Amino acid sequence: MELFRVLKVRNFLYHYEQCSGQLINNAKSVIITANDCSEAKKGLYYSITGFGEGQFPLHCLGAPLYLGPRKILYFDHIIANANRRLQGWESKLLSFGSRLVLIKKNSLDCLKESVSPCFGKRSWLMKIRQRAEKEIGWVIVEGELHFWFDSWSPDGPLASRCPIQGLPNRMVKWFCHGREWNLERLLSVVPADAEAQIMEVHIHPSDVDRAIWIPTPNGRFSVKSAWEFVRNKDHSNGWFIGLLKAVNWSGFDHVANQWGLNPRSSRKITIRMVCWIPLSVGYFKLNSDGCSKLGGVSSIGGIVRDHSGQPIIAFHESIGQGSNTRAELMEILKGLQICRLFNLFPLWLEVDSMVALKIIEAKNTSWSLSPILSRILHILNVSIVRKSHIFREANAAADELANMGINSGSVLYPDDIHGKLKGICRLDRIGLPYIRLSLNSTTSIICLLFLFCIDLIVS
Structure with a gap:
């Protein structure tokens, strides 16, 4: 009877392959048997299906499948994978789009709740979310930006400087006429001083609205720049660090040696x-x-x-x-x-x-x-x-x-x-x-x- 059921399952999978065009990956498929199942029966099942032997917990799409009470060890692989990713983030560059996905993805919040040993309340990525979003500026092209809440003005979002008038979800393009601002519509919702500042904002002749990461000179986001921004790195001692460079002590070997420096010889003179x-x-x-x-x-x-x-x-x-x-x-x-x-x-x-x-x-x-x-x-x-x-x-x-x-x-x-x-x-x-x-x-x-x-x- 049990053998008949196994054959029936194998026959069903065969018809599924014929109808769908999708093949079953035997190398990734397993059979889980009861603890009292004999080795002879196990061998017969494996030979009929081509599947391997498996046991709980299983991992499907990164999540554990298990029977019985929840155990912390079932989630160890998730913690290990997250830690491995986090170790390289400080020194790697991410595109701006990748950063937005990283910060705003709902699954990240879910992971924070499920895997608290890795994503605690003091995780710096979680801490900087609101602060970092204030450092994102927008270059207006199509105007597909929130007029009140996006930071397309040099002074930040309009909602932080003047009361919202009219519809709060107005887009910037509603206040534009081609590549120029619509003065009549602006004056209907913002005071005169804010209107003067808005008129100085240039509408760019390009393809799409473009985001700029304000803290960096080139406007590109990197996790390293976000880290420096969060911890408010103090550059006041930069001059002292410069003094410790050996090249700056050429000709003063006796002084440099007291600091443990090895000054290099002066650079070659080039004339052209x-x-x-x-x-x-x-x-x-x-x-x-x-x-x-x-x-x-x-x-x-x-x-x-x-x-x-x-x-x-x-x-x-x-x-x-x-x-x-x-x-x-x-x-x-x-x-x-x-x-x-x-x-x-x-x-x-x-x-x-x-x-x-x-x-x-x-x-x-x-x-x-x-x-x-x-x-x-x-x-x-x-x-x-x-x-x-x-x-x-x-x-x-x-x-x-x-x-x-x-x-x-x-x-x-x-x-x-x-x-x-x-x-x-x-x-x-x-x-x-x-x-x-x-x-x-x-x-x-x-x-x-x-x-x-x-x-x-x-x-």
Whole structure:
């Protein structure tokens, strides 16, 4: 009788395979018999079905199947797997979408309740959920964002700054008309001061709304950055850590040895000639530069020249407080806007900031700089522009204009270019090289004297 039942089960599985097209995996299938079942019967069952021997508890899709009372040891494999995953999270990068799935997935909350030894109340992932969501900024493209509760404004969600008027589930796109804000609809729900701030938010010409992780310079999320954000890492002792680097004690061996440091020999001096490169007939070249002084005041400058090196137009201005990266992106944006106004294309964009070029290539940056980057990318998408890096020494004309921008702002035409700037443009036009070197030892002093003489000639 028992043998007949086993054959009936085997026959049912065979018909299931024929009807569904799905095959039974015998290697993963088992038969569980009673404790008093003889070895002869077990062998017969295994030979008929092709299945192996099994016993409780079983694991199906990671969960234990068991008979009788619940025991902690049935869940040991879940705890072990979770611990193994957690060990690598601090040093690994996750995409932003993966992070949202990780934090918001309901199964994670269920796991927290079921496996308390691993996910206790003090688990840092659980602790940072609400804090981390406040550090997510949104770039508006389609407007599929909550107008009141999503952080698409630099000052955070509107609901935290002004009372909710109208429907609380309004989307941002309802307040937009194409790539512009609908002023009438805005004024119907927000006060005038909030409306002015909203009007400054740029609606980006891209594909979909994009999330930005605010704590990182590139806007990309990583578990490491979240960890640093949570524990509020103190950088106040960074200068002291820098002192402990052996390379900073070259020449003071006796002092370094007392600290247990082994200073390396000073780096090799490299000297090379660099120059401003002329371009093909029909092209224009934009050289730009930005600087941020000690007090935090930034300025930008740039110059557009034709294929022969003759100046077409130049600019310089102060852009207020900000970082070097902001100044470098602002200089590029201002130069591209001027070129677009006067139709100076095709264009060769040449800057001395590899950081800015990498940001443009990656099309991704921090929350505060994303509006600037968006405007740059929009111009690049509709114009013929070649981009390249130039050494700072060969970018002397733009550097001079950026320094001029600290004190004044102006647009210069060829007749307005005089003095040192005119001399630099003349030297660039005839191909006079500049010296690029790492400043060290007597050779550096000789090179500095040479540069000083060139500066006198230019002036």
